[in-house]
Structures are given as C-alpha cells and as structure tokens.
Amino acid sequence: MQAKAKYEQTVASQTGADVLMQTLIDEGVDLVFGYPGGAVLPIYDALYKTDLRHILPRHEQGAIHAAEGYARISGKPGVVIGTSGPGATNLITGIADAMMDSLPLVVFTGQVARGVIGTDAFQEADVTGITTPITKHNYQIQELKDIPRVVKEAFHIATTGRPGPVVVDIPKDISGEIGEVDYPETIHLPGYQPNYMPNLLQVRKLAEAMREAKRPVILAGAGIIHSGAHKALLELVERQGIPVVHTLLGLGGFPAEHELFLGMAGMHGTYAANMALYEADLLINIGARFDDRLTGDLQHFAKKAVVAHIDIDPAEIGKNVQTHIPIVADAKFTIEALLDEVTTPPEINEWVFRLKQDRIEKPLWYRKQPKVMAPQYLIEKLHQETNGEAIVVTDVGQHQMWAAQYYPFSKPKKWVTSGGLGTMGFGFPAAIGAQLAAPDDTVIAVVGDGGFQMTLQELSVLQELRLPVKIVIVNNQSLGMVRQWQTSFYGGRHSQSLIPVQPDFVKLAETYDIRGYRVETEEELQEVLSATLHDREPVLIDCRVNAEEMVTPMVAPGTGIHEMIGVKP
Amino acid sequence: MKRIVTALVNNQSGVLNRVTGLMSKRRFNIESISVGRTETDDISRMTFVVDVEDEAQCEQLIKQLHKQIDVLKVWDITDQAIVARELVLIKVLSNPQIRTEINGIVDPFRASIIDVSRDSLTVQVTGDSEKVDALIELLRPYGIKELARTGLTAFPRGQQRQVTEMKPYSLIK
Numbered sequence A: 001m002q003a004k005a006k007y008e009q010t011v012a013s014q015t016g017a018d019v020l021m022q023t024l025i026d027e028g029v030d031l032v033f034g035y036p037g038g039a040v041l042p043i044y045d046a047l048y049k050t051d052l053r054h055i056l057p058r059h060e061q062g063a064i065h066a067a068e069g070y071a072r073i074s075g076k077p078g079v080v081i082g083t084s085g086p087g088a089t090n091l092i093t094g095i096a097d098a099m100m101d102s103l104p105l106v107v108f109t110g111q112v113a114r115g116v117i118g119t120d121a122f123q124e125a126d127v128t129g130i131t132t133p134i135t136k137h138n139y140q141i142q143e144l145k146d147i148p149r150v151v152k153e154a155f156h157i158a159t160t161g162r163p164g165p166v167v168v169d170i171p172k173d174i175s176g177e178i179g180e181v182d183y184p185e186t187i188h189l190p191g192y193q194p195n196y197m198p199n200l201l202q203v204r205k206l207a208e209a210m211r212e213a214k215r216p217v218i219l220a221g222a223g224i225i226h227s228g229a230h231k232a233l234l235e236l237v238e239r240q241g242i243p244v245v246h247t248l249l250g251l252g253g254f255p256a257e258h259e260l261f262l263g264m265a266g267m268h269g270t271y272a273a274n275m276a277l278y279e280a281d282l283l284i285n286i287g288a289r290f291d292d293r294l295t296g297d298l299q300h301f302a303k304k305a306v307v308a309h310i311d312i313d314p315a316e317i318g319k320n321v322q323t324h325i326p327i328v329a330d331a332k333f334t335i336e337a338l339l340d341e342v343t344t345p346p347e348i349n350e351w352v353f354r355l356k357q358d359r360i361e362k363p364l365w366y367r368k369q370p371k372v373m374a375p376q377y378l379i380e381k382l383h384q385e386t387n388g389e390a391i392v393v394t395d396v397g398q399h400q401m402w403a404a405q406y407y408p409f410s411k412p413k414k415w416v417t418s419g420g421l422g423t424m425g426f427g428f429p430a431a432i433g434a435q436l437a438a439p440d441d442t443v444i445a446v447v448g449d450g451g452f453q454m455t456l457q458e459l460s461v462l463q464e465l466r467l468p469v470k471i472v473i474v475n476n477q478s479l480g481m482v483r484q485w486q487t488s489f490y491g492g493r494h495s496q497s498l499i500p501v502q503p504d505f506v507k508l509a510e511t512y513d514i515r516g517y518r519v520e521t522e523e524e525l526q527e528v529l530s531a532t533l534h535d536r537e538p539v540l541i542d543c544r545v546n547a548e549e550m551v552t553p554m555v556a557p558g559t560g561i562h563e564m565i566g567v568k569p
Numbered sequence B: 001m002k003r004i005v006t007a008l009v010n011n012q013s014g015v016l017n018r019v020t021g022l023m024s025k026r027r028f029n030i031e032s033i034s035v036g037r038t039e040t041d042d043i044s045r046m047t048f049v050v051d052v053e054d055e056a057q058c059e060q061l062i063k064q065l066h067k068q069i070d071v072l073k074v075w076d077i078t079d080q081a082i083v084a085r086e087l088v089l090i091k092v093l094s095n096p097q098i099r100t101e102i103n104g105i106v107d108p109f110r111a112s113i114i115d116v117s118r119d120s121l122t123v124q125v126t127g128d129s130e131k132v133d134a135l136i137e138l139l140r141p142y143g144i145k146e147l148a149r150t151g152l153t154a155f156p157r158g159q160q161r162q163v164t165e166m167k168p169y170s171l172i173k
Ligand SMILES: Cc1ncc(C[n+]2csc(CCOP(=O)(O)OP(=O)(O)O)c2C)c(N)n1
Pocket: A395, A396, A397, A398, A399, A400, A422, A423, A424, A425, A447, A448, A449, A450, A451, A452, A474, A476, A478, A479, A480, A481, A482
C-alpha cells in the first residue's frame, strides 16, 4: 500500500506504462525479471519511477527461467518483461517450459506501434500468434483503457486453476500514450471457471474403492505442491497405510524418509515404485498428468488397477490413461474431503510388506570406480553436507536424474527442475530465481557441463547481486544423457555427444569475481563442500566425474514399467 | 466416427486461430468449421464436424476446447435432436438441351438454380449433409466444374431447452 501511495504521488499524468506499473503494484508484484529494448522503452521509463525490484539477466532466456524458479519456490507468479521481436522470441523456450510444468508466469512483451502492426516493421514478431499454443492464455492490448482489466485477468488466469504462463503483448504507442483509466475491482471471465471443490459422490466412490483395495498405491504429482496438499496427503497416508510414489515434479510433496514412500516412478524411477504402479489394483493419481516418461508403454501401465484421477484440469483426465473415478478439483480440498470419508484402513499388509521388500532388495545402486568420482556419490555428498535441506535446482540430463534419485527431499518447494519440456539451460537461471524467492536458503544449481554452457552468461547476475547460489557442475565432458542413449540404443556411436573441449570453468568463475574450484577426488569434494556450501557467497564447483556412468535403472523406450533394466541384481 | 460439436465463443480476434491451432496441435481431424455471430453481441457460434477415432477422443477434444478461455460453452450435439444445415453451391456443366433435365433433379431437393451461363449453371442447395451429398452425387455425371460448401452449422431443436440454458459438458456433474 505504501509503495502504491508513493507511486501515485510521483506520477502526475499517467501513460499506459504508468498504468501498467500501477496494476503490477496493485497485484502485489515486488520483483520483475526483464530486459529492455525499443518497444518497451516507455515501460522501462515508468519502471524507473517505481520501487519495483528489477533483475536484469544477460539474456531474455535467463529472465524467464529465473522467473520460473522464483515461481516454483515462492508460489507467486513470476513476472517478466521483454522487448518486441527478438526479445519476445528469446522468451519462447521459457514460456513453453512453464506451460508444460504448470508454472504461473505473467509475461509482458513490447510490440511495435499499432499503426505498423502487420507491416513487418522493425523488430515486429507475431507474439500472440507464436505463443498461442504455449500459453494458458494471451492478450494483445488494443487500447490504453484495457490495460488494468487485461493485466488483472492475466494474473488471475496465471495463478488460479492449473497455473500457467499468460502473455500480454503491449504496442509501444499504447504504453507511451497518456490517458485516463478505471481500475476494475472484479474479474468477469465467463469462459474460465476452474473447479476447486470435489464432487462428494465421487469422493465417496474413491473412499469405497480404498476400503476394498488389496493393492492400492498413491501417485503424487506436482499438484500436491501447487495446492499445498502435502500435510493432508501425509495424514491420509498415515491413516490409511497406503504406499506413495512420486513423479519427477512431485518430489518433496511427501517426505522421502517415510516408511511408506517407495521413491520416484517412471523411466528412471525405483523398481519398487514402478512395480507398485504395475501391480496395483487401485491407483490414486493426485495431481499428476500421466506423462509418457512416467507411464512407459501405456499397454502395460496400471492395467490391473481401478484408476482414480484427481486433477484440477479436466482435460488431463482420460487423456492418456482410462480413468474409472475422475475427480476434477483441487488436490488439497479433495484429500480433505477424502479424510472425512475414509474409515478403517484397508487390509493390505501383504502388499505393503512386498513393496518394502522390493525397496530394500532392489534399491537405487551404483558401483564406485577406482580413481574417478561417481556422480551419484557427488549428489549424496551434497545431501549430506546440506542435511537434505537445500533447495536443489537442476538442468536437464543425467545429473538431473541423479539429483532426483540421490537427493531425497523431506519438504515441498525444495526442488526445481524442468520436467515436461526438459529444457537444457534452465537450471542455472532458475536457481537465481529460486535464491531470490528464498534468500536465506542454500540454493544449489546442479548442472551438466553441456547445459550450463547454454545460459552461463547469467554468472554476471551472481557477480552483480552477490547471490549465494552454489553452482555444482557435474562435469562428464559430454552430453551425458545423449551419450547414454547412444551407448544403449545406437551401437555406441557417440555422434556429437562428446565435448572434451570446454572452458576452464574455474577461471571463468573468477572472471566474474566468483570463487571457482575444481574437484576430482572424494577428498577434494569433501574439503570444498565444507568450505563453500555454508557461507553466503556464490561459488562454482567444477566436479569431474566418471564420464562412463549411466543412469539406472531404466525403463527403455517402448517398454512397460515392469521391464526395467539395470535393476540391482 | 463423425461428430458434430458446437461452441459459443467470445467474438474476438484470434479465437478462430486458437481453436484451429488447438485442433492441429492435438491432431484432431476437422471436416468443416463454420463461424458466425449469434443473437448476442460479442458471442459467436462455431460448429465443427470432426472425424474422431472414438468417444474418448471426442471427449478429449471437447475438454481441450473447454479449456480455452475464450470458449464459453461446448457441446457434442451429434446424438441430440438438432437442426443442422449447410449451404452448397455447385457449378454444373450444362447446355440448353439438358437444363430441364437438371431442373428435374434439383427440384425434389428444393434446391434452386441461381445462375445460368452458356455452358454451365449454378445450383444452390441447403440441407443436412446427407441431402447435400445425395444431390452432389446425382449431379456428378453431368460434370461438376466447381463446388463450394459452407460447412455445417447446427443447434438443438426448439422443443428442447435453449442452448444457452443447457448444461455445458462437464466431468464433475
Ligand atoms: C535445449 C535442449 N537441447 C537439447 C536437449 C537434448 N538433451 C537432453 S539431455 C542432453 C545432454 C545434457 O548434457 P549435460 O548438460 O552435459 O548433462 P549430463 O547429461 O551430462 O548430465 C541433451 C543434449 C535438451 N534437453 N534441451
């Protein structure tokens, strides 16, 4: 409120850009990621007069991934500004990423002036056209007076229901134009009415199915985290004794140390988790979308199960897996309603015993090699050194899977990764956003040497803001995940996946005034981690790991989740 | 299987693009689309004839359409009592000798000849798709020079509740 009052005093006659700033402040925005340019000059001029904190990355892709990391950890919408044309197109990857992983973003793009739209004007791109398939919704502002309404709607749409990115394209002449506007109090969107409360008949049906089940399992996705359902989930599991598996994005929704947790399911999930999904007679999916990396070949997925699917997005239900008990609602409200309906726990001792046995007998495993460090060991060490309490942000590749496997989370909102789109270059900037959302937490960016090189220009942001992000490069001098697939499925022909030529990452860090270390042995690792993970300064640790290492176990493409290879013998 | 799906949408620029983009992104087969204003300003009706594999695919299509913020309501009206019409223009090769013959074919369909030239005539017919198809087949032997179809537009019959009062597609009800 204070910021608002102060702002109103400073602005006598309001331009479109001033109106935009006012609406952002009204929406409670205090942090913006962006990059200026011609079409957003009026917006940056208006921003200059506010107290809004603005983070300038060194590439627009850095801005949007940072906004994603910020949204994932804070639960608040990430706000991004980019200029027209190339500014906007540099944001595309992040927009698509946020769409796939249901992250609330509001992205403002400059556009050329209305008079020249459609003439291939300088730095013109059809942003609404380009972003329509990768946004929850998008707008192009047509008139100054529409700004407050559109921006209010944009925040509403991005943050409610199933969250997602919303793009607002603003022609330059409108942001520069002076005029009077009304700020609407309410939102009128008849075509958008997300449903939060579950249908009680359906909830009862599910409770009934739970009573009768002999082999039930809960598949908990990121919907648990979005809706803040982790406590309710824990209570449900404790009262009913039903085992839980997570999706990649759901990690942290249920405490990993819990005796009923079977691990992550899917392509690189645990044997116990995948067998639970395979054998279950009741599969309760809460807030997951049955992604193909989770299900493996659908012909073998949950074929023996009654499938219950709780999702806020009706279109997810029945999309990939036939569902018998659909519940379109918020995860938390549904679990709470379920808690009122369930009574005595089902008699499933035998089932639970068997799964626990699987978990013990067929755990995640790796072999240490003499002289080279195992990447899995590196992650375990990170876990140990941070007491499992750090925020872990990853890039995409083998290191991502190892982080998911070997850094167990006890709490939600500690895990940031690009799941649906699998975007290399995501991790480091997303860690910057995560650190801004949780300034007091230890944030570790676990990145591959390949992906880090896609967005490492953001080292400058650490340099400038002294953000204490701990960059850990899992350096196998290759595009490890690609190399792994080529080893396994392409006769070992490592086409374009080996990259021994790389910068001296330690010196690179130092040119940005960041401490850099290279680590090759377990002893060095221990020493450097103890010396650098606990202070409030950024650091880059280049960890040389065994390049031959493979992510196991694995559901090979085209096979069912019960046919895992690389399971501990 | 063919399904007739009708939607009320905000009459805004870009809506057609959103809807057709969605259909191609998700690989739905559209046979026809017709779009036009309704009795309410700012609201248009879109009617699609889609070729889907099964009911589940049609359900998915409807849910995806429903998810669009500019789509206010969607129904699969295939199995309801509906009025469904399309308008077709058919330019048929003809000469003065066979004009009367063609007239005889066109008449029972309550179609009309709206343009005549030396070597062709243009027939206009409205009706449901079967009727229109039947006429086209009868005219085909004479030689069809050009054909233009508007695509089907449809809504439920009058005895039923008004479309706007009907329950939109929903999983939760
Ligand atoms: C932008 C982008 N390009 C390409 C890929 C395909 N891809 C997936 S994993 C991977 C290798 C990543 O290598 P690195 O960052 O070194 O991590 P590692 O697998 O070695 O841990 C590649 C190229 C991708 N996911 N994203």
